[in-house]
Amino acid sequence: MLEDHKRTGAYYNACVQNRAQFAGKVVLDVGTGSGILAIFAAKAGAKKVYAVEATSMAQQAKALIQAQGLQDTIEVIQGVIESVELPQKVDIIISEWMGYFLLRESMLDSVLLARDKFLRPGGALYPSHAKMYMAPIRTNASYHRSSELDNAMEGWKEFTGDMKEYYDVDLTVLTDTYKKEQADYYLQTSAWCDVNPGQLMGPPVCFKEYDLLTVTVDEIKAPLKACFNMKFNAEGDAEAFVGFFDVTFAGSTENPADCPVVLTTAPDATGATHWGQQCFFLCPPVTGVSQSDVLECDFEMVRRTDNHRLMAVQLKHTLVSGGGGVRGQQRVDKFNIE
Numbered sequence: 001m002l003e004d005h006k007r008t009g010a011y012y013n014a015c016v017q018n019r020a021q022f023a024g025k026v027v028l029d030v031g032t033g034s035g036i037l038a039i040f041a042a043k044a045g046a047k048k049v050y051a052v053e054a055t056s057m058a059q060q061a062k063a064l065i066q067a068q069g070l071q072d073t074i075e076v077i078q079g080v081i082e083s084v085e086l087p088q089k090v091d092i093i094i095s096e097w098m099g100y101f102l103l104r105e106s107m108l109d110s111v112l113l114a115r116d117k118f119l120r121p122g123g124a125l126y127p128s129h130a131k132m133y134m135a136p137i138r139t140n141a142s143y144h145r146s147s148e149l150d151n152a153m154e155g156w157k158e159f160t161g162d163m164k165e166y167y168d169v170d171l172t173v174l175t176d177t178y179k180k181e182q183a184d185y186y187l188q189t190s191a192w193c194d195v196n197p198g199q200l201m202g203p204p205v206c207f208k209e210y211d212l213l214t215v216t217v218d219e220i221k222a223p224l225k226a227c228f229n230m231k232f233n234a235e236g237d238a239e240a241f242v243g244f245f246d247v248t249f250a251g252s253t254e255n256p257a258d259c260p261v262v263l264t265t266a267p268d269a270t271g272a273t274h275w276g277q278q279c280f281f282l283c284p285p286v287t288g289v290s291q292s293d294v295l296e297c298d299f300e301m302v303r304r305t306d307n308h309r310l311m312a313v314q315l316k317h318t319l320v321s322g323g324g325g326v327r328g329q330q331r332v333d334k335f336n337i338e
Contacts, residue, residue: 002036004274010263011037011096014126014249015044017259021124021251022046025091030081030114031107035061035074037094042073046092049074052084052114081110081117090118091255094126099309100192101278102132102245103224103301104337106309112217122254125212127247127263135204136230136238136295137195142281143239149186153179189336190313193279195242195267201234201289204244204266207299213252223302230295238286238295241315242267243278280313280335292322304336311337 002008015022015037023045029038032051038061041049051074053061058078065074077084093114099105115125156178160171207226232238246264251257265275286295298316303309318330 002034006273007096007263007275008036010249010261011094011126012040013259014257014261015040015094017261018249018251018257019044020258021255022092026050026088027092027094028052028086028090028114028118030093030095030111031097032061032076033057033096035065035076037096038074038076039065039068039070041092041094042070046073050086050090051076052081053078054080081114086118089120089123091120091123092126093119093123098130098245098247098275100275101190101243101311101337102130103220104309104311106220106303108212108220109217111212112215112220115213116217122252124252124255124257126249126251128212128250128252128257129248130210130212130245131206131247132208132243132245133204133206133266134228134230134241134243134297134299136201136232136286136289137199137240137242137279138201138234138236138238139193139195139199139240139279139281141191141193141240141279142283142285145186145281146283149182152182152186156182184336187281187283188334189338190243190278190280192276193242194272195277195279197267197269200242200267201236201238202230202232204242205230221303223300226297226299228297228299230297232289232293232295233291235290238282238289240282240285241280243280244275278337280315280333282333286317286319289319290321294320294322296320313337 024047027041027046027049029051032038032053035051038049038051058076062076065071095111097107097111163169163171205228207228244265246262248262250260265273296318300314302312304312313335316332320326
């Protein structure tokens with residue numbers, strides 16, 4: 001992640017270009033990792049930085065911070081934010097909590113808990129706002145994934161035949177289970193992608209916004225539901241949806257950033273951030289799309305019951321012509337974000 005200059009550069013700029021907001025302030029870095037964000041805050045003029053890290057990486061952060069000569073400003077605390085105690089309230093909370101498609105990993109829970117526990121009234125979060133987007137795209141990957149499923153089932157057929165011939169063991173009773181497992185992986189699991197802007201078949205739609213100073217943990221844990229329309233400006237087959245996010249470092253109303261900074265994970269011809277984008281492959285594709293057509297979408301994303309750090313997405317969508325006539329039946333696609 002340190003090598004991701006779009007990510008690291010955005011945090012650096014958010015701190016050093018807003019020195020007036022950091023000067024003399026007390027800062028909390030939630031999930032400090034290597035300590036790099038705590039270092040940026042200290043270099044921007046913070047008088048005290050508490051760098052909290054749950055893992056043994058805290059020891060590496062201490063070494064790195066000492067090598068910069070910042071050990072008197074930055075205090076590394078190894079522990080989970082839920083049980084850590086600080087001797088004072090803080091003016092700024094900085095954290096790199098974002099996961100794939102923004103919410104995978106569920107680390108935002110800890111940041112909001114830290115906000116409620118430690119942030120002074122009028123304090124700021126860096127980043128302060130987040131947005132989620134979706135757009136239809138062209139991609140051959142959908143056909144490849146269908147082909148890979150077919151190949152997996154052909155391999156299974158050969159394997160079960162060999163087991164019967166050589167060992168007289170019939171495994172075909174497991175075929176339906178195996179097929180479901182493979183179909184879930186190839187057809188209903190989203191994937192990290194580096195999408196080129198030229199693949200977009202319509203402008204991205206912002207379907208969810210968060211003000212991190214006011215959103216609650218209960219709101220984050222609840223199902224994310226949104227209704228929105230994706231408009232096409234290209235013809236052909238929509239073979240996938242691409243999802244991504246951006247975050248903004250704008251400070252707070254009482255302490256606004258002089259130079260707001262935006263970190264985006266949108267498709268970029270120069271290459272993706274380490275988050276990339278999430279592609280939700282459509283098998284089969286939405287075919288025969290015309291310019292000005294619209295996909296009317298009903299989106300829901302929930303935490304997985306088997307692992308709350310992972311997500312399950314359901315997207316109901318209907319293709320409607322630019323003139324308003326329905327061009328296809330509503331379909332429902334379901335995906336897992338692993």
